[in-house]
Amino acid sequence: MQNSEVLRQQLHSIHRKSYPAYKGLKGAYRFENFILSIDHVQGDPFASPSHISIQISHRDSAFPSEYYKDVLTKTTLCDYLTRQFEQQVNRYTFRAKGSGKSGLISVSHCGQEILSRTACEITGRGITARFFIGFPANGRTINALELEKILFDYLPVCVQKAFFYSSTNKKELRNFMELALDQEYIRQELLRRKLTAFVADGSILPRESGISSRPMKNAIPFSAPESLRISMELPHKGTLTGMGIPQGITLIVGGGYHGKSTLLNALELGVYNHIPGDGREYVITDCTAVKLRSEDGRFIKDVDISLFINDLPNQKDTHCFSTQDASGSTSQAAGIVESMEAGSHLFLLDEDTSATNFMVRDAFMQQVIQREKEPITPFLERAGELYKKAGISTILVAGSSGAFFHIADTIIQMDNYVPRDITDSTKALCAKYPLPAFCAPAFTSPHSHRIMTKAPQDRLKTKVSKTDGFSLGRQEIDLRYTEQLIDPEQTATLSLLLKYAVENMINGKRTLSEIVEDLEKKLKKEGMSFLSGDRQISCGYALPRLQEIYACFNRYRRP
Known part of the structure; x- marks a missing residue:
């Protein structure tokens, strides 16, 4: 490893040379209390910026060892350090001209949720931080004196x-x-x-706007109904009260704009830890929860949807169902079965984004269209069995059909963002409006034996489109409706995971689950x-959940 002064001399020697001379800087250099590595040098000043990393020993950084003793604490400390580093580099980015x-200096931008990112990693040896620098040039002529400012003046201040x-x-x-640590304690308490979930008293659930995830100012704080209020003694915060949502079937109802979807959105993001000040710090949901919806036009391959759809007029086998262009009902049925395969124990649904014919068939429709003429067994008739026989709970936002009141174990009414437990009063009404008896086919857990194949590909180049999806070669992987995918860096990781699997693991013999x-x-x-x-891994990747990995692979179009 070379001394930092060697780097300074190299910079002086290539000043005003052609841009490719920057390539000779690649390597590691020891500064006073950290090691700087130039891992990848951009091809020209208009290309993606150069990849840089620094390594700091635990002895030099001197953080208490209890702050990186396990995966949870390492992830949390890395997230905190990345936020601090971003604040520092933002003061110096583009100060160097060209x-x-x-002059660009950039690092991952962290949102309200805490994710494991390549921007910062803690190992037994110390802390590694990864980021990008745009190596300065005038036209395509190296301006090494400006890069010297970045590496020797700006960067050491940011690192320190x-x-x-x-x-x-x-x-x-x-x-x-x-x-x-308190959030992890609540997750264990849920089990x-x-x-299925916990929402603390005083939580701020509404967001600032449709394009901002920051808490809304002057929003009504959450207050649990007494019948659902529970208390927890957290290791650090102490006593915390809030609403505990039991396992089983929970219905969220209420008038329009009263907070139903706001509560559901908080619950679907409760699978992640949130930062202090977010307002949803103590909104904790079963970590396997999946938000489900219909997805017209999505790809489905060899999924056993017979639990919900059977006896199609074209005699198509729904025990191993495939389509290039799914309907709303088949896509939602496939989404449920795929989530079962991914190990989910909680489904989150909103009537507004669900296929109506998949969710419920009212009594009049059953009289007009006889059971033997309808291939769909609606979710209404399966939700109870999913819990009793498969251990999968459901939280459903309902706004139009009263049929779900009959099967719900818990009914929460949102009234001007205030939750009320109306289970007992609603059950009394249900007796006056009985549902016709269910006569659904016997419940049989879907069987998955799907062998993964791969589509013919040329060059497997990836291109990410924020959280909407990515391209792999000539194929587009559509993830727009994978709603718990919250960060473009997670999408970037999914693109690499699928690329790695296609190149190294998919051989026509192994199952998707394997x-x-x-x-x-x-x-x-x-x-x-x-x-x-x-190559060295760069900044710009965040770890997705297992559920989103399954969702990505299920949307990979293959023969």
């Missing part, structure tokens, strides 16, 4: 203020870490108390580094 991306415990706001960091499970093991053992091949 053409194109010259972000990655050393002595420079940290210790109280703020401690609160950040303790919140994560112990047989709850492939995804092997990828999960590699992620746990190696992190995301194995996805970059021979």
Whole structure:
């Protein structure tokens, strides 16, 4: 490893040379209290910026060891450090001048949720931070003096203020870490108390706007109904009260604009830990929960949807159903079965984004269209069995059909963003409006034995479209309706996971579950580094949940 002064001399020697001379800087250099690595050099000042990383030993950074003792604390500390580093580099980005991306300094932008990212990683040796720098040039002529400013003046200040415990706001960091430990405690309590979710009193659920995930100012704080209020003694915060949603079937109802969808949205994002000040810090949902909806036109391959759809007029086998262009009902049926395969124990649904004919058939329709003429067994008739026989709970927002009141175990009415438990009063009404008896086919758990094949591909180049999806070669993977995919860096990771699987794991003999499970093991053992091949992994990737990995692979169009 070379000394930082060698780097300075190299910069002086290539000043005003042609841009490709920057390639000779690739390597590692020891600075006073960190190691700087130039991992990849951009081709010209208008190309994607250069990949840079720094390594700091635990001895030098001096963070307490309890702050990185396990996966939870490591992820939380890395998230905090990335946010601090971003604040620092934003003060210096583009201070160095030049053409194109010259002078850019950028790192991952973290949202309200805490994710495991390649931007910062903690190992037994220390902290590794990854980021991007636009190497300065005038036209395509190197301006090494401007890069010298970045590497020797700006960067050491940013590193010192972000990655050393002595420079940290210790109280703020401690609160950040303790919140994560309390959130994990609540997740364990959900399992112990047989709850699907918890929403703390005082939570702020509405967001600032449709394009902002920050909490809305002057919003009505959440207050649990007494019949559903529970209390927890958290390790750090102490006593916390709020609404516990039991396992089973829960219905969320209420007038338009009274907060039904706002509550459901908070619950679907409750699978992630949130940062202090978000308002939803103590909205905690079963970590396997999946938001489901209809997806007209989506690809389905070899899915057993016979639990919901059978006896199609064209004699198509619904025990191994495939289509290039699914209807609303078949897509929603497939989504449920695929989520069962992914190990989900909680389904989140909104009537507004569900296929009407998949959800319910009223008494009049059953009189007009006889059972033997209708291939769809509606979700209404399966929800209870999904819980009793498969252990899968449901939280459903309903606004038009009263049929779901009959099967619900818990009914929550949102009244001007205030929840009310109306289970008992509504059950009394149900007796006056009985449903016709269900005569659904016997419940049989779907059987998955789907062998993964791969589509013919030329060059497997990936291109990410925020959280909407990505292209792999000539194929587009549509993830627009995978609503718990919240960060473009998660989408980027999904693109690499699918690319890796297509190149190394899909051979026409292994099942989808076997492939995804092997990828999960590699992620746990190696992190995301194995996805970059021979190159160093760069900043710009965040870990998706297992459920989103399954969703991605299920939307990969293959023969």
